[in-house]
Amino acid sequence: MKGIKIVTIGGGSSYTPELVEGLIQYYDELPVRELWLVDIPEGKEKLEIVGNLAKRMVKKAGVPMNIHLTLDRRAALEDADFVTTQIRVGQLDARIIDESIPLKYGMIGQETNGAGGLFKGLRTIPIILEITKDMAELCPKAWLINFTNPAGMLTEAVLRYGKIKKVIGLCNVPIGMEMTIANMLEVDSSRIHVEFAGLNHMVFGTHVYLDGMEVTAQVLDLLGSGKVSMTMKNIIGLDWDRDFLKALKIIPCPYHRYYYKHKEMLEHELEELKKTGTRGAAVKQIEKELFEVYKDPDLAVKPSQLENRGGAYYSYAACRLIRSIYNDKRDIQPVNVRNNGAIIGLPEGAAVEVSCMITKDGPKPLAVGELPVAVRGLVQQIKSFEQLAVEAAVTGDYHLALLAMTIHPLVTSDVIGKKILNEMLEAHKKYLPQFFR
Amino acid sequence: MKGIKIVTIGGGSSYTPELVEGLIQYYDELPVRELWLVDIPEGKEKLEIVGNLAKRMVKKAGVPMNIHLTLDRRAALEDADFVTTQIRVGQLDARIIDESIPLKYGMIGQETNGAGGLFKGLRTIPIILEITKDMAELCPKAWLINFTNPAGMLTEAVLRYGKIKKVIGLCNVPIGMEMTIANMLEVDSSRIHVEFAGLNHMVFGTHVYLDGMEVTAQVLDLLGSGKVSMTMKNIIGLDWDRDFLKALKIIPCPYHRYYYKHKEMLEHELEELKKTGTRGAAVKQIEKELFEVYKDPDLAVKPSQLENRGGAYYSYAACRLIRSIYNDKRDIQPVNVRNNGAIIGLPEGAAVEVSCMITKDGPKPLAVGELPVAVRGLVQQIKSFEQLAVEAAVTGDYHLALLAMTIHPLVTSDVIGKKILNEMLEAHKKYLPQFFR
Amino acid sequence: MKGIKIVTIGGGSSYTPELVEGLIQYYDELPVRELWLVDIPEGKEKLEIVGNLAKRMVKKAGVPMNIHLTLDRRAALEDADFVTTQIRVGQLDARIIDESIPLKYGMIGQETNGAGGLFKGLRTIPIILEITKDMAELCPKAWLINFTNPAGMLTEAVLRYGKIKKVIGLCNVPIGMEMTIANMLEVDSSRIHVEFAGLNHMVFGTHVYLDGMEVTAQVLDLLGSGKVSMTMKNIIGLDWDRDFLKALKIIPCPYHRYYYKHKEMLEHELEELKKTGTRGAAVKQIEKELFEVYKDPDLAVKPSQLENRGGAYYSYAACRLIRSIYNDKRDIQPVNVRNNGAIIGLPEGAAVEVSCMITKDGPKPLAVGELPVAVRGLVQQIKSFEQLAVEAAVTGDYHLALLAMTIHPLVTSDVIGKKILNEMLEAHKKYLPQFFR
Amino acid sequence: MKGIKIVTIGGGSSYTPELVEGLIQYYDELPVRELWLVDIPEGKEKLEIVGNLAKRMVKKAGVPMNIHLTLDRRAALEDADFVTTQIRVGQLDARIIDESIPLKYGMIGQETNGAGGLFKGLRTIPIILEITKDMAELCPKAWLINFTNPAGMLTEAVLRYGKIKKVIGLCNVPIGMEMTIANMLEVDSSRIHVEFAGLNHMVFGTHVYLDGMEVTAQVLDLLGSGKVSMTMKNIIGLDWDRDFLKALKIIPCPYHRYYYKHKEMLEHELEELKKTGTRGAAVKQIEKELFEVYKDPDLAVKPSQLENRGGAYYSYAACRLIRSIYNDKRDIQPVNVRNNGAIIGLPEGAAVEVSCMITKDGPKPLAVGELPVAVRGLVQQIKSFEQLAVEAAVTGDYHLALLAMTIHPLVTSDVIGKKILNEMLEAHKKYLPQFFR
Ligand SMILES: [Mn+2]
Ligand SMILES: [Mn+2]
Ligand SMILES: [Mn+2]
């Protein structure tokens, strides 16, 4: 028997031990015989550190999983069953730029939203499309499971311009919401079922069920009580107004704070910048320390310090997704896929984040119908932004990039938007050859 | 513990032993403590015969399920958990009229399609809407699971005009297709997964998977080979043209023969009428014999003769549906529900027959997207027919009934359609008070 | 001043004197300085006969319009302002085949509907697409005004596959309906305004206004009275059922008889075939006689005999369309154009026949909204047929042609549809090279 | 002959002389015999001043138009042909509140957008719906032509909840854009044709034609040149970024500055507030002076000072609309009507501002198709806001009002939005009984 071959592009990431831990735990249902960790020459050192830790972990766990480390992506891809991507074009220094320049002009500076998210997309989309070219040639039957941000934009790009169509965008936001809800209700998460609908980092929990009975209103009330908080490592947990949640009737995701608390989030970011610098800089420090820990030749498990990094449940989300595809489980998981009419009003071919039945033939979205009238416009606007950003990334068209920038709700001026665009294009020039031909 | 209470309206039906057999088999997962069989005074004798058989079956099986027989529907409905309906307004004599009059005018005479289906709908919709009134009052949390034909039209009527919204239309056609496909491929049906989309008796298998891998083309080829047949007891199994199936790319249901083999089906019906009379008359004879068998006080299982009656897999379909709701199973089953955008192009509020995830909160349709261009129009036309028929049934408006009749693809003349309408209105006058006010 | 240059492809048609008469009458608003009549070598004789008549007409009228006769299409097209097409691939002999073969198998045999319309489309679409290639090169700013049948299918083909996008399909059916309605109401047609919506030869008058006040119900009542008839030269004027029209609430076009009186129309065609042969054969005889008349060197006006040929109002329709484009009139005319959302539920890019504002920038459809529920399915089915037929014509794919054939409502059997397809492919082989590669 | 009867509700408005001037100019095509100016008791003095001026104007012009002044709305409405509404619930003091409170919390304070527009809608919708009740009873055939702001929201309210359906919302923004464009291009406005699509105060010029040839790109370039400005009296004419306009490809309306220059507009408003107070206060002063002028018994024409008030072209827009309806002109004008599918993606029943053919049967929108991807989301979001605001106005539901407030793009915080809501509800309590039951 051949066994499963997984290729992880950006394998030198600090998250890799998470993934390896998950693959070990799921081994019975998901017999991975080969895990190829691929990285670029600049990441060689990290790849070796993290790769050696992975080897120690596997050995200690006693599972027959072979870990391969390589800088040769094409060699790795051959006959892969699953390809996961967790790349960061321009590394954390690029992120720091994405966060700093918009803030300098008084606009939100954030990794995956607004001007910052736009540039992360512009840098990353060409690379992900190249990966799909290789896959079409070397492993045409494999699934591409993309963890890289901005995951919605990247899924959209692959659906529209990729050489393969078997792509799934994966984010830990929905699973984190499910877990928080279970905690709030003080029940095991297996008793909770949340219906998700929206876009990546713009997803809503539209209905929550406890043992099959709807408890959405109760969850909204708890969430508005100020006693619990649902957030991510990288987003400050500002409280929601209880009446607003009651009026909204659906559960916003942590990132919705950028939209419904735009003013406060901007003020907070400006303060933080003064006090402690960007999130990117903080992460850079965390990563540095993490890799020191990883180097320890006696370490053969995922170290607890990884939790500070964020990314909770990523490993769980990834492993249960791959497992359900591999075993044709037909269970329900929230992922980023082709809309296919699931959300009325969004293009049939657009990437959306919705609850899907996971089968060997891929995720099949459940029909959402119309989104609630209150959120329809915002969701469409972000989708429009993503569509224009993808077009801009593929064509290198300056005006398309300007349009994407300006229509984003977190960029509140055409004139300033253009200044930000110009300065960021210059700052990221090295990673944006399509704009400088 | 209270246990589940099921109420079966039309409990004196010859199909009831099927249902009872199923409930016995599923008892572990579906602990039914009370089964109320309800019928109308005209059906009292049959109710007693079949009810006593049911009691003997339960006793022999040793399950603690109480069978109640009653003519008092409202008494039965109180606090029910599930209400199933299998009624036949006007009994088989009305069906014989539905089949005969259209044929006299050279048009298809069929129980659930065309002029016959229209009149079955006109007679039955007011009754089903009355049942929903009682349910709203007496068991507002119960699910209405409707087996009565025309199931699509009835589900549409309840969705639009019913006093309750928890309704599911159930038909054995999709499950029969799944079983036939499993037989064709010579595999156990559990390894087969078929995606269904369309309307009741106008449903297509859009994708077939074997162990998660698509095998649709292979199934179409087998189906066009003339070696196997996929049909129902009441539909002659005329062979499909292999090239047509290859061109269609999706799997038609047995009833599609009325549309894609209209000419042959009409010729066949006219011949049969001459040779052996209507299907209704044949069924009447089968039923008569069946009830003789049922009377046997030594009989305590479903007799094998029931198979001649048709309705294969009804019991299985019903029990697995109720079980999955009761247990919040979240498995996939094809049922008739509110579209909710699952099929693009059909109204969001229309009843459609699609693969759904079955939860305690009811069925959640999987997104189908656009139907293939080749079938879009036909499906819309039948849905238009159903919408107009529902309006006509509710209002008693002659012109709406005439419009429904004339636009049906199986009625190929406005002038003759009107003659059929007039003669059928007169023939069914007793059951159509709304048209004679 | 340059003056307008019109090129008429298929200029040797018997209809040409109609067009010339119109151009003479409209000369003040539409100063045509050059009219190029183009035909193929097989049509050289007719071209000369009709061309010489045209020259005599122009001379007698005293307008400075130059008539050019040529077999060199590319020479003619250079710098044209408007190109009209009235071609007949395979001439009337092909039409006779289109009408005969389906009838032999008991199906409607008609020039533009059903199996016959399908084959007329398959033969003509490649030619019209070639014309658009020449236009893109030689007169890219010109409008293509297509009179050739099946006009809906051809417009669809050009919109999807043409090298130019400035195309309008023109039919005399809507204008004929308007004129008949004016006659019925005994008022001048200028006081009547009809809103049209649907497809070519499947168009409905959705609202009729007299002096701006709605009179649709009155018109329907008159039309169902049996005292007046609205039809075309080539369609028998079978009466509509008055109650059906009242129920329908919108005004069907003459061709709708093939759908709502399918049975009677088929019986009538079979009878006629026996009695007098096909319509194509009759037209052939009429044309022969017409050309004899045209030869008369003393004839310098459109002869009255042309009226037997059909095509009433074509000249009027064509001239007022070209005039309104040329003069940016912004008046309302029913033409075949890109849907652009005018009819909800049909593809945004599909060809539809709707009331449009006619501007120098082309026709701008008025928003229709949803078609009435009663006709939605039939219209979608014909559109589906057209879409598949266009695909088949462009690709030469046998299975697509079979699918188009079988889903057409006038072809009521998959098995017989295939026989008709096979026999017609063989009969028209010469004109269908794309199917015989 | 009866002659036309027009009723103007809010007849004591300072704009009335505009309207009267227009009616005098258009008298030949629009023979108004009775003009009823209606107002409420609080407006009696103004009504008399302006009414007497109107009488002097009519007398001087020598047209036989009778001016009636009344406080009895129902008496006035009887048998009216057209009803125009130009009311201001709470007068200018309410406007000052609408502008001040949001600004106090750092949010845009504007008459028709954001929090201010919301409250203007909440106050006015109940009154406009009462007017439709009277109309349904007293002049059911009349057209309601609403000039009152927020005109989009009010049209939406009447379409959804009004007792009459013959409603048109009218704004001078599109006509002002057309005039500015004509000025820019230095041509007479009759040679210009602009296609409009969007919502009231959120409308775009999607295509501009000069003599029928598209010149949109040229217009955008001029508009971005900084040499010309397209704005309204009440909106500062901040320059558009030339590249942004080039990227957008369609022409924004003056109000779009609040969205695409949100930051600058907010800063400007805050500055202005400090320097000169609200726009409402300024208008109050202008009005005071105007009415002094109106009192002059020697004045018998519209005084030139009215121009400072804003509202340019209102009279022209109103008169040409009424004239085209009355005369069934079938010309093209941009108005607010039921979408009817004209803009794909917005609800079929929603109010939209689009180019329409104006007929005796009302405006018929031209099909727009999909809005450009860049603006789809913003337009949908404002439509969502309007829909929720209408629901809130009709129900008096606090949570709906909070939801409308919070989702508006100009309100950038749930917590602050709630504070604004609470303070404004209290401030306008007298005019919002539905929220205090
Ligand atoms: Mn994420
Ligand atoms: Mn069935
Ligand atoms: Mn025609």
Ligand SMILES: [Mn+2]
């Ligand atoms: Mn306005």
